[in-house]
Amino acid sequence: xxxxxxxxxxxxxxxxxxxxxxxxxxxxxxxxxxxxxxxxxxxxxxxxxxxxxxxxxxxxxxxxxxxxxxxxxxxxxxxxxxxxxxxxxxxxxxxxxxxxxxxxxxxxxxxxxxxxxxxxxxxxxxxxxxxxxxxxxxxxxxxxxxxxxxxxxxxxxxxxxxxxxxxxxxxxxxxxxxxxxxxxxxxxxxxxxxxxxxxxxxxxxxxxxxxxxxxxxxxxxxxxxxxxxxxxxxxxxxxxxxxxxxxxxxxxxxxxxxxxxxxxxxxxxxxxxxxxxxxxxxxxxxxxxxxx
Amino acid sequence: xxxxxxxxxxxxxxxxxxxxxxxxxxxxxxxxxxxxxxxxxxxxxxxxxxxxxxxxxxxxxxxxxxxxxxxxxxxxxxxxxxxxxxxxxxxxxxxxxxxxxxxxxxxxxxxxxxxxxxxxxxxxxxxxxxxxxxxxxxxxxxxxxxxxxxxxxxxxxxxxxxxxxxxxxxxxxxxxxxxxxxxxxxxxxxxxxxxxxxxxxxxxxxxxxxxxxxxxxxxxxxxxxxxxxxxxxxxxxxxxxxxxxxxxxxxxxxxxxxxxxxxxxxxxxxxxxxx
Numbered sequence: 001x002x003x004x005x006x007x008x009x010x011x012x013x014x015x016x017x018x019x020x021x022x023x024x025x026x027x028x029x030x031x032x033x034x035x036x037x038x039x040x041x042x043x044x045x046x047x048x049x050x051x052x053x054x055x056x057x058x059x060x061x062x063x064x065x066x067x068x069x070x071x072x073x074x075x076x077x078x079x080x081x082x083x084x085x086x087x088x089x090x091x092x093x094x095x096x097x098x099x100x101x102x103x104x105x106x107x108x109x110x111x112x113x114x115x116x117x118x119x120x121x122x123x124x125x126x127x128x129x130x131x132x133x134x135x136x137x138x139x140x141x142x143x144x145x146x147x148x149x150x151x152x153x154x155x156x157x158x159x160x161x162x163x164x165x166x167x168x169x170x171x172x173x174x175x176x177x178x179x180x181x182x183x184x185x186x187x188x189x190x191x192x193x194x195x196x197x198x199x200x201x202x203x204x205x206x207x208x209x210x211x212x213x214x215x216x217x218x219x220x221x222x223x224x225x226x227x228x229x230x231x232x233x234x235x236x237x238x239x240x241x242x243x244x245x246x247x248x249x250x251x252x253x254x255x256x257x258x259x260x261x262x263x264x265x266x267x268x269x270x271x272x273x274x275x276x277x278x279x280x281x282x283x284x285x286x287x288x289x290x291x292x
Numbered sequence: 293x294x295x296x297x298x299x300x301x302x303x304x305x306x307x308x309x310x311x312x313x314x315x316x317x318x319x320x321x322x323x324x325x326x327x328x329x330x331x332x333x334x335x336x337x338x339x340x341x342x343x344x345x346x347x348x349x350x351x352x353x354x355x356x357x358x359x360x361x362x363x364x365x366x367x368x369x370x371x372x373x374x375x376x377x378x379x380x381x382x383x384x385x386x387x388x389x390x391x392x393x394x395x396x397x398x399x400x401x402x403x404x405x406x407x408x409x410x411x412x413x414x415x416x417x418x419x420x421x422x423x424x425x426x427x428x429x430x431x432x433x434x435x436x437x438x439x440x441x442x443x444x445x446x447x448x449x450x451x452x453x454x455x456x457x458x459x460x461x462x463x464x465x466x467x468x469x470x471x472x473x474x475x476x477x478x479x480x481x482x483x484x485x486x487x488x489x490x491x492x493x494x495x496x497x498x499x500x501x502x503x504x505x506x507x508x509x510x511x512x513x514x515x516x517x518x519x520x521x522x523x524x525x526x527x528x529x530x531x532x533x534x535x536x537x538x539x540x541x542x543x544x545x546x547x548x549x550x551x552x553x554x555x556x557x558x559x560x561x562x563x564x565x566x567x
Contacts, residue, residue: 121302124302124546124549124550124553125542125546127493127545127549128493128497128542128545128546128549129542129545130497130500130501130504130517130520130538130541130542130545131501132501132504132505132520133520133534133537133538133541133542136520136523136524136527136534136538137534137535137538139527140527140531140534144527144528144531226410227410229410229413230409230410230411230412230413231410231412233412233413233416234412234501234504234505237505238524248416249416249505249506249507251420252416252419252420252424252507253424253506253507255420260417260420260421264413264417267409267413268409271408271409271410272408275408
């Protein structure tokens, strides 16, 4: 985590561009002295390693600096958008799991049949669709053409389209992963034993296949949550969803480094937290893991 | 039996699509009715017609010609990004698999650190710092794929180095470089081909995404992601503008996925590298 911060701090100095130049380009008639003064004020004159070390030090104290353009504190600026992003990610993940898990399970159960082949072809197709394109198509169909749903904004109705976009795209991946995980479970010896005991199929699945299957599902859910956090950076832009991804892209186009740095660090923090939570859930499902 | 034939069919569909697209990319200047950058070839924002198969954009440029020329860019971007990712991933993965002790520990820590982030985010961060351009997008996508390739190669090398031929190489006195290049490399080529072909699809998707948000190809380059961004601005007046570049992306990515899946099943039916 610390290493990531330092890296992020150092990364900027590999760059040819300079935010001050972008800023100055928008004003007219600026003297070199003024540019120097702005740089001094923003702390851009110190040597790179010193800036990076300073940056890590300040981040440790909870100070992410201020955005170059709005002069707002970066952390508060980003945190204010985070709930929107979480809302979208959670809706998307739930939707993706709701579509992908049953389909993947169905494909695994009827492995080799035409249904399996059909489902897997659809999911390869789904994996191949760019999320932002699907978003645009949905947007044109439902907002522009039928005018069911507002085009942009972050009211409760506007969450539907971006969440559906993310949900559909990632359900294809989930279906594939669920299928291979469930095939593994269903070919285990204990499933055969359960069947040969004469248990009804429903009980075999509910009692014996469900629990080992759960571990796979939790892994998949965690992975998908991470992917979705990444994928949504672009999807937010399609729908003008007022989340952290949109802010980040905006900052990237403007070379607003403190914001970009803050964004990356915040993201790293979220991902680390999620993977920690996942480990806890594993232990809860399967206490054997604690011992190993 | 039917099962196998179906798998086979998928691969053939994928190959055919690929050949058509590669052909379209190579012969784009001959096939395209207009130059992709020539403006006012017809009325602006005109819907698809015989003169303009995919319609025209705001500047009256012929979309069919633009999409066709975009195939070149897309394949080129995919190729360079995959090459960067595969080469650097192979180097890192091989060294990590060959070395023992702190070298391996250090390399694997670094890989895990990068791997824990979503790839698109790594690519975004890199482009943000390198500056928006198609070249930088390719580099960023390539680097963002490196940890994935490195991990695959690492696990393959671990298996290979425990085989007798590796020890026999040691016994005859081959040095580390010779062991890696002459003994290990030929044996990791098959899995390398599989991950590379599957990597193509992710690389193309990622690069198109970057171009779409303006961090990749810059206008007037007819990159498909950039074309989609254009189409987005005109989606009320001319929704067809964003339809065709999208179809094009889906076709290419689908083709690479189908071929890659078939290859991985053919070369190693048990192991699946696909996440």
